[in-house]
Amino acid sequence: MITHRSFQPRKRIAMVAHDKKKKEMVEWAEKNKVILARHELLATGTTGRLLEDQLDRPVKKLLSGPLGGDQQIGAMIADGDIDILIFFWDPMEAQPHDSDVKALLRVAIAWNCVVANDPATADFIISSPLMSDHYQAVIPDYSGYLKRKIED
Numbered sequence: 157m158i159t160h161r162s163f164q165p166r167k168r169i170a171m172v173a174h175d176k177k178k179k180e181m182v183e184w185a186e187k188n189k190v191i192l193a194r195h196e197l198l199a200t201g202t203t204g205r206l207l208e209d210q211l212d213r214p215v216k217k218l219l220s221g222p223l224g225g226d227q228q229i230g231a232m233i234a235d236g237d238i239d240i241l242i243f244f245w246d247p248m249e250a251q252p253h254d255s256d257v258k259a260l261l262r263v264a265i266a267w268n269c270v271v272a273n274d275p276a277t278a279d280f281i282i283s284s285p286l287m288s289d290h291y292q293a294v295i296p297d298y299s300g301y302l303k304r305k306i307e308d
């Protein structure tokens with residue numbers, strides 16, 4: 157059974173921002189442009205388009221969040237295809253796709269994904285020496301859970 161997920165020095169970073177947080181995301185990305193250039197970026201649709209324009213580099217764009225983009229990122233996290241999630245969600249406004257937002261945050265924690273929900277935390281993550289290094293993240297062991305489900 158795989159119990160670790162390997163992070164390569166080139167990290168796969170998913171970036172997502174709610175509408176009133178998009179400006180913060182674009183400013184954060186601009187400030188950290190040089191470090192971000194060493195990594196692979198993907199994003200929900202609208203966030204991705206803004207980041208591409210600002211950073212003048214390709215960003216893999218998934219669907220817009222309310223149209224399934226959050227779920228696509230969640231699925232990639234569960235598949236081990238994302239190392240870091242930078243998700244500036246809006247604490248002051250309910251979203252039509254609140255259930256998707258919650259699901260994304262939940263699945264990220266379930267798989268021990270590195271997560272930042274605000275620029276300060278994102279600053280600490282992006283300046284970590286682990287950003288340019290190999291790293292082994294522990295994958296929580298859910299085998300007991302699966303076994304119990306089958307036995308029940």
Ligand SMILES: O=C(CO)COP(=O)(O)O
Pocket residue numbers: 172173174175199200201202203204219220221222225226257
């Ligand atoms: O709604 C979002 C995340 O929940 C973000 O989606 P967009 O980047 O397409 O605006």
